[in-house]
Amino acid sequence: MMVRRLSRSIYLSTFLTGFFSLTSAQADEGTPDESASTEMVEFSDAFLMGDAGSQLDLKRFSRGNPVLAGTYNVKVFLNGKEMFKTPLTFHENNTDYASACFTHALLEQLSVDPEPLNQEDEDGCYDLATTLPKSSSRYDPLTQELNVTIPQVYLVSHPAGYIPPSRWDSGIPMALLSYNANAWHSKSDNTTQDTFYSGLMLGLNLGAWRLRSNGAYNWDNDNGGEYSSYDLFIARDIVPLRAKLEAGEVRTNANMMDSVSLDGVHLYNDAQMDPSANSYVPVIRGVANSNAKVTVRQEGRIVTQITVPPGPFAISDYYAAQNGSDLDVTVEESDGSTRVFSMPYASIAHLLRPGEVDWDIGIGTVDKDTVDETLWAGVATASYGLSNMFTAYGGVQMADNLYTAGMLGVAMNTSIGAFSFDVTHSQTTADDVGTLKGQSYSLNYSKNFTATGTTFSVVGYRFSSENYMSMNDALSLKNTLNNYASDKNTTTQEAYHAYTRTRNEIQANVYQDVTINGESYGSFYLNGTWRSYWGDDGNTSQYSVGYSNSVGSVSYSISAQRSYDEFGEEDDSINLGFSIPLGSGSSVDYRPFSSMSVNSSSDFKGNDSVSAMATGSSRDNMYNYSLNTTSSRNKDSEDLTTIGSWVTRNGAYSTTSLSATQGLNGDQQYSLSTTGGVVLHSGGLTLASGYLTPDSTMALVHASGAKGASASMGNGQIDGFGNMVVTSLSPYRENTVGLNIDTMENDVAISNTTGVVVPTSGALVRVDIETDARKAFMLELMRDDGGFIPLAADVQDSAGSSVGTVGQAGIAFVRGMDDSGTLSVIWGSGAESRCQVSYQLDGNASMIGKTPLISGLRCRMSSTSVKVTP
Structure with a gap:
């Protein structure tokens, strides 16, 4: 037996050596070098030991590895540059070698000018060498790479990352429910507080149409519960215009003029359809002294609410519906104390490439939450790239006989930075006040100094004259005057002059890398906002500065904040933090706790706290957890020491967090948070993990019998019905959606574990993974x-x-x-x-x-x- 198996191994080695020596000869079609593609190699069966070797027919290997007819997931290269990965069909052509089918859609993906394309064959394929002379393709079945050579004269120039609309997938019909819930209980000083918040998003997709509705349920033990619904609208892409149409409860964009809430129609060019577009929401940063509840509001509406552990926090996983409106953040500690601060939501924009247009149109009645009566309003803005240096922009806003405004501006890209300057003229007709005319002037600056590592992300100044009104100011003033009309002790003129609106505003955001002789010494940031007002002699301002660095494996940071309200009341805080790694957290060097952090904070008014926290995760990273202790000194109450814990489960179908805090004086805090979604489609119900927004773009992966296989990106997992929802896809971009079969419960054959999709915004695209679940x-x-x-x-x-x-x-x-x-x-x-x-x-x-x-x-x-x- 030993001799027989040894002989078999020698035979196999000899066969494989001869066989794979041919793999450098690849299947070619239409290549200019015909000698390379037609050169035949004769394989001698003398290499094969035993009589069985002479029975094998090896002629099909005479020109290298044969390409059999079928569909393969192929990586495509154009003129030596990797382009994309796509399913590609090879069809029979009366030879031993199947040839690649170059369809009209494939050539469009390769940016081929459609003008020279002639008639396809009966299979809908073009002969590449005949259609585009001097063109060729070469396929390597071992690496599954198709190298295509096409002369530049036949190609159309596109921006990097361009995906032709013919590849955009609007997805399959589906219904969606997404939730983000937080339950909170706290007890301190014989006062008990119980609250529950659940943000809900309902959706329906049918072809290119999207129906979305946001809502929130709020409950507390004092006032009971109330559900509010908002932002009910339908939407779809208008592909020829690279635009999106929305109808219902819509909001106009705020990149130039005030965003206005309308019950009407909103049509705007969607920047996501541009390869260079980026979405933006500000990261909300702060410091929690204990397990704390953080509530983010925008115009009084809760955007998100989560529970965070002690120490610095950063929140970016939320949906802010209205760019341009500040975010109000409330941090409620486990002992019931609260802190409130505001996060400006703005960015310098306007600069466009030469010839590029950005536009926005909205018309409808003003939302009743904004004004008490029916008012028709219209908004139109546009910007145009004049050259590499200049972009012109402007817009108009109108609301019945109440308000009219026009704005003109220019943005400049110079060697010392990007500038924008604009002037807005408004005319407001107010009851018993008359016609108010005013102007607002805005100057903004942004620059990244690479040599010094300095970044001025936004430095801006705005001045508004006394009679200038933005549209939202005018609508709010109308409500104010209507309310004062019933007050016999106040005249309309007095009410107008008491109405508060911005007079001066200065913003600055600066970031600095500290590098000396090529060695990094950390970084610091400086942010500040200052405002003065008409109708109020007071000013408001807030400033923050911070520095961070590391020594060896220990990192540290120090930050300070100062704010003034309209009454001149000062609020200060300073925070010092250290983070020390305890282990790598890998399966090789696994430790239950991977790091420890210590934070100390003070408001210089007798309120101080020191907290320590150890964090870790399970071996499979499904669970993250922490233990913490906080000691605080309060000038108006007794000193307090608490012990708390936190655990998060990153499940395949939801993300759930639990927290608990116990004070030595009897104070208590508990919370439960969970996020996820439910998707209804033709194959049934499938659960989705993570936070979903109205624009969330997803894939439904179907792999029959592959229960337990997990997503190569995200926390999704194939359920018992063979389905999985993968979230966080990028719309109008190539997304490779794949499976990790290491966690698969069954012995299932999977020929290809990935699929490539280009979804539109809000779509649920289907990715079918071919499986064979037979024994x-x-x-x-x-x-x-x-x-x-x-x-x-x-x-x-x-x-x-x-x-x-x-x-x-x-x-x-x-x-x-x-x-x-x-x-x-x-x-x-x-x-x-x-x-x-x-x-x-x-x-x-x-x-x-x-x-x-x-x-x-x-x-x-x-x-x-x-x-x-x-």
Whole structure:
């Protein structure tokens, strides 16, 4: 037996050496170098040991590895540059080599000018060399790479990352429910507070149409519960305009003039359809002294509410519906104390590439939450890239007979930075006040100084004259005057002059890398906002400065904040933090806790706190957890020491967090948070993990029988119905959606674990992963006459269907069989090139991974029955 297996190994090594020496010869089609594509290599069967070798037909390998007809997931290169990965069909062409089918859509993906394209063949394919002279393609089946060469004269220039609209996928019909819930309980000083918040988003997709509605349910133990619904609208892409149409409760964009809430129609060009577009929401940063509840509001409406552990926090996973409106952040500690601060929401924009247009149009009635009566309003803004240096922009706003405004501006891209300057003129007609005319002037600056590592992200100044009104100011003033009309002790003029609106505003955001002689010494930032007002002598301002660095593996940071309200009341805070790694957290050097942090904060008014926290995660990273303790000194109450914990489960179908805090004085805090979604589609209900917004773009991965396989990106997992929802796809971009089969529960064959999709915004695109869930075996085969069974011999069942192939060392992999039966092994023509083997699976079979191996099977070379010894 030892000699026989050794001989088999030598035979296999010799065969594989001769076989794979041919792999450098690749399947070509239409290549300019015809000698390379037609050169034949004759393979001598003398390399094959044993009589069976002479029975193998190797002619199809004479020009390298043959390409069989079928569809393959191919990586495409154009003129040496990697372009994309796509399913590509190879069809028969009356030779041993199938050829790639170049469809109109594929050539469009390759940015081929459609003008020279002639008629396709009966399969809808173009002959590349005939259609585009001097063009060629070369396919390597080993790497599954298609290298296409096309002269530049036939190509159309596009920005980097451009995806033709023909590849955009609007997705499948679906209904969606997304939730973001937080339950909170706290008890301190004999006062108990119980609250519950759930943000809900409902959605429906049908073709290119999207229906969305946001809502929120708020409950507390004092006021009970209330559900409010808002932002109910339908939307769809207008592809020729690269635009989006929305109808219902909509908001105009705020990149130039005030965003206005309308019950009407909103049409605007969608920057996501541009390869260079980026979405933006500000990161909300702060410091929690204990397990704290953080509530973010925009115009009084809760945007998100989460519970955070002690120490610095940063929140970016939220949906802010109205760019331009500040975010109000409330941090409520476990002892009931609260802190409130505002986060400006603005960015310098306007600069466009030459010839590019950005526009926005909205018309409808003003939302009743804004004004008490029906008012028709219209908004139109536009910007145009004049040159590499200048962009012109402007807009108009109108609201019945109440308000009219026009704005003109210019943005400049210079060697010392980007500037924008604009002037807005407004005219407001107010009851018993008359016509108010005023102007507002704005100057903004942004620059990244690479040499010094300094970034001025936004430095801006705005001045508004006394009678200037933005549209939102005018609408708010109208409500104010209507309310004062019922007050006999206040005149309308007095009410107008008491109405508060911005007079001066200065913003600055500066970031600085500290590098000396090429060595980094950390970084610091400086942010500030200052405002003065008409109708109020007071000013408001807030400033923050911070520095961070590391020494060895220990990192530290220090930050300070100061703010003044309209009454001149000062609020200060300073925070010092350290973070110390305790281990790598890897499976090789696993430690339950991977880091420890210490934070100290003070407001210089007798309120100080020190907290320490250890954080860690499970080996599979499904659970993240922490233990913390906080000691605080309060000038108006007793000192307090608390012990708390936090755990988050990053599940396949939801993300859930629990927190608890216990004070030595009896104070308590508990919270439960969860986020996720439910998607209804033609295949049933599928749960989704993570926070979903109205624009969330997703993929429905279907892999029948592959239960337990996880997403290569995100936390999704194939459920018992073979479905999984993958979130956080990028709209109008290529997304590779794949499976990690290491976590798969069943022995399922998967021919290709990835799919490439280009979804539109808000779409649910379907990705079908081809699987074979039939039972699989590995059979160790030996001929009963002592001969060898050749590599790649075909294994067939009693019906003559191919069920597997013989691999190295006589090991056959078969699938789709019963627990017992008889198989035929065929490697040529004639009785001398086939044998039969009987098998039976029992409990003694060894396992190779999840596949049983039946050893010692003899394959009969004659019709004589041979008893099989398993």
